[in-house]
Amino acid sequence: MAGMLEVKEWVLISYADEGLPTTDHLQLRERKLVVDDGSIPEGHVVVRLLWLSIDPYLRSRMTGRSDGLYVSQFELNEVIESFGIGRIIFSKADSYQIGDIVINPFSPVSDYCVIPVHGLRKIQADAEISHLDYLNALGVPGFSAWVGMCIIGDPKPGDNVFITAAAGGVGVFAGQLAKIKGCRVVGSTGTDEKVQLLKVEFKYDDAFNYKKEPDLDAALSKF
Template sequence: MAEKCEEVESREWYLASYAPEGVPTSDNLKLRTVRLSLASDSIPDGHLAVELLYVSVDPYLRSRMSGRLDGLDSDQYPLNQVITAFGIGKVIRSKDSEFEEGDVVLHPYFPVAEYCVMTSHMLKKIDPKAGISLPDFLSCLGVPGFAAWVGIEVLGDPKPGSNVFISAASGGVGMFAGQLAKLRGCRVIGSTGSDDKVKLMKDEFGYDDGFNYHKETDYDAALSRYFPNGIDLYLDNVGGKMLEAVLNHVNKYARIPLCGMVSQYNKVWTEREGVRNLLNMVGKEVRMEGFMLLSHLHRFGEFAAAMGGYMKQGKVKSKNKINLGIESFLESLASVFSSSNHGKLVIQVKPYV
């Protein structure tokens, strides 16, 4: 076991070349093995040796692999260095008095690796016995849950009875956004990529209704059916043609928080779909606002307290897809863009014991 070893072999994913278009492949992302010393005298003061347990796989990771400086892409991974992601690990050596061996810790920039030695800065202890599963700390209480909370509670702020539309409704963000809007007393409709996912978001996440965007060839007509009284809040996760259609159905003073545009991530900007009807925003005085979670980190404690309470009370449910092993990262990332996953995708790197 790693706890009794002075040195371990650790597999890690690094970026060998940028991928300006399409889903990254094995030409871009590569897995290598490095030797890592866990001896106490090789760990600097204020640092920890950590065994990774879970890694969160989120769409925004792809944007850091493009080599471009537009949209979400300004913060690029350096070439030939291990990539990072939101994750959970177990402390196996500590040179920081605030942490002990065996502590379970959360970090927004863990290396996508089996083991690491890193500074304790930004590490947060979590309680594995708190009644919340470890994967849920990466879904409900992680990036997707926080994005949903910021989009609905902070920027959307819908009143009871509002008509709310959420795209990618059964995904990591969408499943929580719909539930938060329902807790606000809203009528909530979602779009997703299969009939099974439509059933999932209605049966498990409490959506009032929804549609399969692969079957609806005319988004404008679909929104006319589902929103005869217009849209008050649209949480956009996909952009493109769906966003354009929504703008034909917004009510006065509607709000559109832009959480992500997954349909556009794998395209250079000249090939991304334009939105032709922005003029609709003027007369209706619509507020469309993009957001990044870093700008709202000062509210993370408020979010965690609220969502943790909802989870424990059974008011918010999650659904996680768990892939096993660090070697599954490349395939897992590609699957995020294929509509093949239900809920939040997480990699179990090592079992928690």
């Protein structure tokens, strides 16, 4: 698809040390992108963004503090990036065709981008896995839960497992992984609705609202 595209992209213009980032920190920039054989480098593709994962670690990339985190700070005046899924609309790489759906762990937060193919992974069209599952269960939240539960924690059948922030993106997968391992799983969360969600939808053995428990040691000993 050669031609001229109107691109909208989110740029970090100043770091937000505390509180919610606002338009003082993030700005929507519009620009034109020429898509043709002459303007797209060899080994690159043009991707139309379809889905983007919004995860807590993104906030920590906007503080301007290098505090030993596993991910670096976003560069000022550059487009921010996140784990994304997109469709290829133009290709100058032999192994990637127009229409391929790709996962990009460092996808610019932009409706279109020009990207080298070495960081991309193709989604198998016949895998019968929804695109969104590649962002949650098979994406960063599911992977984080798997590393925590299966590699670091490695509980054994019959063990008691307690999960805080249990109804969050990582917590729901961590709890289910512990259940698969045959553990007894208890979670804490901040509302009664989420307590119900944990017990009914996510099959936790039990759950409680930590905001209603003045003594957390006593609450835990009940389970």
